[in-house]
Amino acid sequence: MSLFIGLMSGTSLDGADGVLAIIDEHAGYCQVDVLAAAHVDFPADLRHLLLTLQHPGADDLHHEALAANQLATCYASCVSKLLTSAGITPDQVTAIGAHGQTIRHRPALGYTRQTNNGALLAELTGINVIVDFRSRDIAAGGQGAPLVPAFHQQLFAGDGLRVIANIGGISNISILSPRGHLDATTTGFDTGPGNMLLDLWINRHRGEPYDNGGAWAATGAVHMPLLTALRGDPFFQLAGPKSTGRDLFNAHWLDAHLARFSDLDNADVQATLVELTATTLIDALIAVAPDVDGVFVCGGGACNAFLMMRLQAMLAARGSAATVQSTMSIGVPPDQVEALAFAWLALRFMAGTTGNLPAVTGAQGTRILGALYPA
Structure with a gap:
């Protein structure tokens, strides 16, 4: 029995999601049995600090070090909740895969920065900690992201062509080969903003952290000149990776x-x-997977009923019969998928097995991802 913990805190900056799971791999497939899941909200001061670090400022090195320490403490609280819930002791867990919090992502300049303190997390938990999953892929000429398509292929591949749409702060898609088609290539890339701008706008004008179910957006009307201007950003015209x-x-x-x-x-x-989130995702999806059989959404976007409705309507408008559902319909709650991916990446590191897909990231080859802080 191989027990791993995955910890993920994404661009939405709401907190840390964690899972404790039994993970088994065989013949290119992955099976997971989630024993516990937990969420720890970020304290307001940590969220503010992480937002501040998104842009250059005074004494950044000092502030990042403080943020890394506080983040590791939040991660340790999440681990404690997981162990208590499952009745598991630290010595039973092989390793923790901790993504860290992205504060800079500049692959064109050869770096990405996920702040974290893996040493402190190992001290606080007494468990092996694996961090910094993205840097090796970037060192090999890749984007360092997204890293989840390899996991999606192993866990979610079906009989037909499936797409996993991960809508967190940023949206990305994984185009999965049918199960058993091991000669086919899994692809994926970021499509643009997910919930990030939605959360920013409602927080600014209504003081709420997110638009629950998309209820506020549903009362508005799309402003087409603004949408056209937003969609004109050069990023949307780029092909993957x-x-x-x-x-x-x-x-x-x-x-x-x-x-x-x-x-x-x-x-x-x-x-x-x-509309920007939905249309840029569907445009990207149709461009690379016009014959998709099903679209399965994970991340916070799966809880936005209005966004899910718009995704379905846009697929239909482009002549696709595919349905849009959450990953719950194929066995995994949408708020657990990313944390599970980093538990899986921890398993791959401990096994000495590669974790990236060059077709996704553009790296020169497959690489073992991560850096270990032993317990």
Whole structure:
């Protein structure tokens, strides 16, 4: 029995998601049995600090070190909740895969930065900790992201052509080969903003952390000139491999576009941002997988009923009969998928097995990903 913990905190900056799972691999397939799942909210001061670190500022090295320590403490709290819930002791867990919090992602300049303190996390938990999964892929000429398609292929491949749409702060898609077609190539890439701009806008104007179910967006109308301007960003015209983050899609980017328009209704902006997320994802999907049999959504976007409805409508408008469902319909709750992916990457590291897909990231070859802090 191989027990692994996966910890993920994404661009939405809401907190840390964790899973404790039994993971088994055989013949190119993966089986997971989740024993416990947990979430730890980020304290307001940590969230503020992480947001501040997204942009250059005074004494950044000091502030990043403090953020890394506090993040490791949050991660340790999540691990404690997982162990207590499952009745498991630290010595029974092979390793923790901890993604860290992305504060810079500049693959074109040869680096990415996921702040974390793996040494502190190992001290606090007494478990092997594996961190810094993205840097080796970038060193090999890749984007360092997305890393989840390899896991998606092993866990979610079916009889037909499936797409996994991971809609967190940023959206990415994994195009999965049918199970058993081992000669086919799994592909995937970031498609653009997911919930990040939606969360930013509702927090700014209504003081809420997110648009629950997309209810506010549903009251608005899409502003087509704004949508056209947003979709004009060069990122959307790039072919994969490609990745992005808050370095591009942030408050400054949105405000620069909004400055070209006057007297926009706030709910209309929210509806337009939903349309941006949905249309850029579906455009990218149709371009590479026009014959998709099913689209399965994970991440916070799966909980946005209005966004899910728009995704389905756009697929139908492009002549596709594929349905849009959450990954719950194929056995995994949508809020557990990314954390499970980093538990799987920890398993791959401990087994000395590669974790990236060059067809996805553009790396020169497969690589073992991560760096170990022993217990």
